[in-house]
Amino acid sequence: MRRRGKIKAVLFDIDGTILNCNSAGRASLIQATKEVFGTIGRMEKLDFQGKTDPVILNESLHMMGFSDEDIRDKTDTLKERYFFHLNENIHKYEVIIFPGIIGLLEKLSSMENIALGLLTGNFTESAKIKLSSHGLNRFFRFGAYGDDAPVRDLLPEVAKRRMDKLFSTDIAFKDTFIIGDTIHDVRCARYAGAVSVAVGTGWGEPETLKKENPDHYFNNLENFNDFIKLLED
């Protein structure tokens, strides 16, 4: 049997890192909430960044004064309506893929010692819908999603369980690169003991992101070989 070298993992955030779906997600969530709860309260003013979808839903519904019970009862319907609208909106809104992303994903999936996955606050289903806009689901064989854990910091453990199983090995967090566009991605990587890679393609200020001291920072991934080099040592 051929010996396989050490496997390293690369886990991507979606919004602001891989793509910008131009508010298709937010618009869909607002439409769904209006349908199911009859109001959107102050949802339009909420900061969605870095938060998982379940947390966004919970926070907004609590702010509107709905009880835990009411929220619990209606969450499944709300999710269903959200996915329905997202499926429609993803084709109406212009979804932009950031520079270098396709090339980087192609390169990473051609490397045999790389476990390529997702680490995102999106629900599993919304992640799939967003990535389907540009046929990107083919690159990802596993992921950790917003519906796997209530907070982002717990997602690396979930990703690890899945990738270890898929690759029948134990991939260390120090060999796991978490790429994201917010301070929450950097903190989540640090919490897990993973390598944080911040990209300046999101909505936040680059200075704020740099101040969080990510292990690596890129304005964007256009020159993606600079990122590939990080995996080579």
Ligand SMILES: [Mg+2]
């Ligand atoms: Mg993001």
